[in-house]
Amino acid sequence: MKYLFLLFIALFLNTSLYAQEEPLSKTEAEEKFRQIMMSSDVNVGGLSELRYYIETGNVNFDDYLYIAQLLQEYPAYTVTLLETARQISFSRRETTLYKSLIELPFLDLASKYKSEIHKFVLLALRSKNEEEDAKLQAQIDDLISKCHYKTMEAFKEGQTN
Numbered sequence: 532m533k534y535l536f537l538l539f540i541a542l543f544l545n546t547s548l549y550a551q552e553e554p555l556s557k558t559e560a561e562e563k564f565r566q567i568m569m570s571s572d573v574n575v576g577g578l579s580e581l582r583y584y585i586e587t588g589n590v591n592f593d594d595y596l597y598i599a600q601l602l603q604e605y606p607a608y609t610v611t612l613l614e615t616a617r618q619i620s621f622s623r624r625e626t627t628l629y630k631s632l633i634e635l636p637f638l639d640l641a642s643k644y645k646s647e648i649h650k651f652v653l654l655a656l657r658s659k660n661e662e663e664d665a666k667l668q669a670q671i672d673d674l675i676s677k678c679h680y681k682t683m684e685a686f687k688e689g690q691t692n
Contacts, residue, residue, distance in 0.1 A: 554625050560585055560592030567599050577602045577609045584620045591619050594629040601633070611636045618652045628655040628664050631671045637686045640679035647674055 555563070564585050568578055578599055585595050598612050605612075612633070619629050632655060635648045651671055658664050680686040 554590070555592040555596070557585075557589070557592060560596060563596055564599060567596070567603070571603055574602045574606045574609060577606070577613055580613055581616055584616050588620055589623075590625045591622055591629055594619055594633060597630060597633055601637075605637070608636060615652065618656060621656055626655065626658065626664055628658065628667060628671070631668065631675070634683050634686075635671070635675065635678070637683060638675055638678040638680040640686075640689075644674055644678065 564582060568575075568582070571578060581595060581599055581602065585592060588595065595616060598616050602609060602612055615629075615633055615636075622629075632648065632652050635644070635651070636642070639645070639648065651667065651674070654667055655664075658667055675681060680689060
């Protein structure tokens with residue numbers, strides 16, 4: 532029953548976070564994160580650290596909540612996810628780049644592209660507008676095409692087999 536509830540939360544977050552057009556407000560993010568914390572008995576330490584970025588941040592709350600979901604589902608990736616959250620916390624503007632960057636370590640099963648992923652995170656922080664975002668997203672998409680998994684759905688399917 533507990534896993535069914537976690538699956539429901541994961542599906543709720545996945546659909547609601549990235550199906551919306553407007554980014555989440557800080558208040559909305561704090562409320563959703565509070566719900567995640569109350570329902571979680573996995574990786575509470577990682578989630579507690581992530582709470583700091585939500586409380587002190589001003590943008591990219593959707594990404595923090597996506598990281599929270601992944602922390603619950605894949606605790607083995609805690610260090611990578613929290614490092615990505617830390618880097619995102621330096622961002623001064625809302626961008627869609629981070630979702631791909633959050634997922635890249637999962638898609639890169641053998642960690643062959645670890646340095647490229649880190650470089651892309653830093654480039655995303657330096658990106659100043661949507662045009663630069665689009666160029667960087669094309670480079671990220673090119674790297675994804677070289678990864679073992681091409682989508683998070685494929686990764687999740689691979690984990691269940």
